Amino acid sequence: MTRPPTAAQARIIGAADPETGRITGSSAQLARLVVLKLAFRHPRPPHAHFLTPQGHRLREAASGEQPAAAPSAPTALSGPSAPDGVFRARLGGEPDAGLSPARAREVRTAWQGLLEIRRMTNPGGAVDRPCAWERGRLAESAALALEASGAAPASGERPGYRVASTPQPEAVAVRHPDAAALAACGAALKAAGWQVSEHTGARAERWLLASPRRA
Known part of the structure; x- marks a missing residue:
């Protein structure tokens, strides 16, 4: 990733499930997070999106959790x-x-x-x-x-x-x-x-x- 996520992207990351990393958002927002390697799309239906380890680290840093x-x-x-x-x-x-x-x-x-x-x-x-x-x-x-x-x-x-x-x-x-x-x-x-x-x-x-x- 070459630049930090936008405010909207940061909100999606911050709202992720802390255990599974599942995230929700518009199709365009989720697709952009995948491009940034902050999320991935599950190959099985319903094709939910989840944070990558890098996405988890950003969420933890923003929330003050111990990474x-x-x-x-x-x-x-x-x-x-x-x-x-x-x-x-x-x-x-x-x-x-x-x-x-x-x-x-x-x-x-x-x-x-x-x-x-x-x-x-x-x-x-x-x-x-x-x-x-x-x-x-x-x-x-x-x-x-x-x-x-x-x-x-x-x-x-x-x-x-x-x-x-x-x-x-x-x-x-x-x-x-x-x-x-x-x-x-x-x-x-x-x-x-x-x-x-x-x-x-x-x-x-x-x-x-x-x-x-x-x-």
Whole structure:
């Protein structure tokens, strides 16, 4: 962005939902905010508009809120959240994977960005299945889908999901100590466009094998 938003644009940004970043305004106003990279249009009907991380930062600065580290795009989907503000998908096992409103917003923004990548790169603009970008980052993409669904990663003594790569091409393993939570992880991945099968390990523990669906 080369210049600050107009007063009308600032009012739209200031009135955004603080959690989801959803904004309302005229078609022309919303389109201009998209051009300024302060908002994006959701690819699914009703095609609502939401603030980008840059738009969130402007809203927080204007309202005096403490800014949260927000992702600019889901370009670094690995490891814990970093002080540089780059979004990191949580595979499970990170020592400080706290659950906070700021983290929830980061995850929502990253997931919306990933859906936009699907729309732009999948044949026919399909957003109901993973894209090539995700197939190059299997564990991180699966972890983002899980966290976006509301599942919590394992952290310290807190139980949660764990995602790991496998020797099988284009497949990841998902584990959770709770059977019901593991089933919920499977349902979340299926809803995100992954093929999921359940297996039993050497110690009778249940785990999931998940692969990105192609069609």
